[in-house]
Amino acid sequence: MTIQWFPGHMAKARREVTEKLKLVDVIFELVDARIPYSSSNPMLEEIIHQKRRVIILNKADTADEKVTQEWIDHFAERGLPAVAVNAQEGKGMHKIERAAEALMAEKFERQRSRGMKPRAIRAMILGIPNVGKSTLINRLVKKNIAKTGNKPGVTKAQQWIKVGKTLELLDTPGILWPKFEDQRVGYKLALTGAIKDDLLHMEEVAGFGLRFLEAHYPEKLHHWLQIEVLPEETTEVLAMIAERRGIFDRYRDPDYSRAAELLVREMRQEKMGRVSFDFPSDLLVEDDADGGENSSH
Numbered sequence: 001m002t003i004q005w006f007p008g009h010m011a012k013a014r015r016e017v018t019e020k021l022k023l024v025d026v027i028f029e030l031v032d033a034r035i036p037y038s039s040s041n042p043m044l045e046e047i048i049h050q051k052r053r054v055i056i057l058n059k060a061d062t063a064d065e066k067v068t069q070e071w072i073d074h075f076a077e078r079g080l081p082a083v084a085v086n087a088q089e090g091k092g093m094h095k096i097e098r099a100a101e102a103l104m105a106e107k108f109e110r111q112r113s114r115g116m117k118p119r120a121i122r123a124m125i126l127g128i129p130n131v132g133k134s135t136l137i138n139r140l141v142k143k144n145i146a147k148t149g150n151k152p153g154v155t156k157a158q159q160w161i162k163v164g165k166t167l168e169l170l171d172t173p174g175i176l177w178p179k180f181e182d183q184r185v186g187y188k189l190a191l192t193g194a195i196k197d198d199l200l201h202m203e204e205v206a207g208f209g210l211r212f213l214e215a216h217y218p219e220k221l222h223h224w225l226q227i228e229v230l231p232e233e234t235t236e237v238l239a240m241i242a243e244r245r246g247i248f249d250r251y252r253d254p255d256y257s258r259a260a261e262l263l264v265r266e267m268r269q270e271k272m273g274r275v276s277f278d279f280p281s282d283l284l285v286e287d288d289a290d291g292g293e294n295s296s297h
């Protein structure tokens with residue numbers, strides 16, 4: 001699903017999320033583990049205010065494990081619990097309920113000490129398109145078919161999915177928009193498949209991907225493309241790929257644009273292996289240097 005985000009859509013999305021926020025104790029912010037910064041909503045903290053939050057790094061099966069752990073540590077240092085999961089295969093699901101319980105533990109303890117029995121924790125999933133919100137909900141539904149019924153008196157029925165013993169999850173996620181202002185973020189969203197259409201110039205996306213991999217994962221890149229040295233110009237790489245794979249235009253010249261599409265498609269399929277495109281260390285450098293205005297990788 002591709003959503004074109006216009007100001008009207010953004011205001012509506014924000015309104016819908018704000019309505020749902022009233023119903024829940026905890027937010028599960030879903031991001032792509034390969035790009036936890038680039039796949040987050042720029043206004044999330046402002047939108048959810050002080051609501052308790054767990055960051056779920058989904059698609060952890062596709063990310064660089066070491067970097068994913070660095071992200072978990074990075075968030076922990078800021079008092080934000082984060083868990084890595086693979087919703088597609090249902091791996092790490094138990095960590096979600098645990099993290100929510102830990103967040104609510106103090107409140108529930110207070111209630112118990114006053115003789116009250118804590119009710120189930122209510123949570124909702126929030127995230128930009130394509131981070132795996134529906135996959136995660138389906139995964140949780142499959143395991144827990146028992147849904148609580150519609151609550152009488154509520155005009156717009158909300159369905160809650162029981163997860164484990166202590167958690168109830170809203171069955172529809174909140175959808176927010178990605179960051180737009182930074183072109184590199186757009187490239188990373190494209191390289192991970194979060195943006196699938198032609199909003200971006202594929203030759204530029206391929207060029208960015210190649211340079212990024214050369215800088216951070218040179219061995220994986222060289223092994224994938226079977227090269228010793230990466231040619232300096234993106235067009236040289238595209239010409240090489242076109243030659244090798246027989247991608248020519250009707251004049252028998254290399255078709256750069258189709259070669260770029262092929263490269264981007266293969267990067268999305270992780271043909272170069274598991275890599276991460278956002279690093280917490282870059283974020284810190286950006287914070288120090290320019291407040292994140294001119295981030296660079």
Ligand code: G4P
Pocket residue numbers: 001058059060061062085086087088089127128129130131132133134135136193
């Ligand atoms: P959304 O609701 O947040 O928009 O995302 P959705 O669940 O539709 O998931 C988007 C794509 O991500 C789906 O691929 C889904 O299978 C994939 N996905 C979700 N969770 C995981 C995960 O943990 N690991 C991996 N590797 N993939 C995951 P799709 O529908 O096949 O789309 P496509 O991107 O493959 O074309």
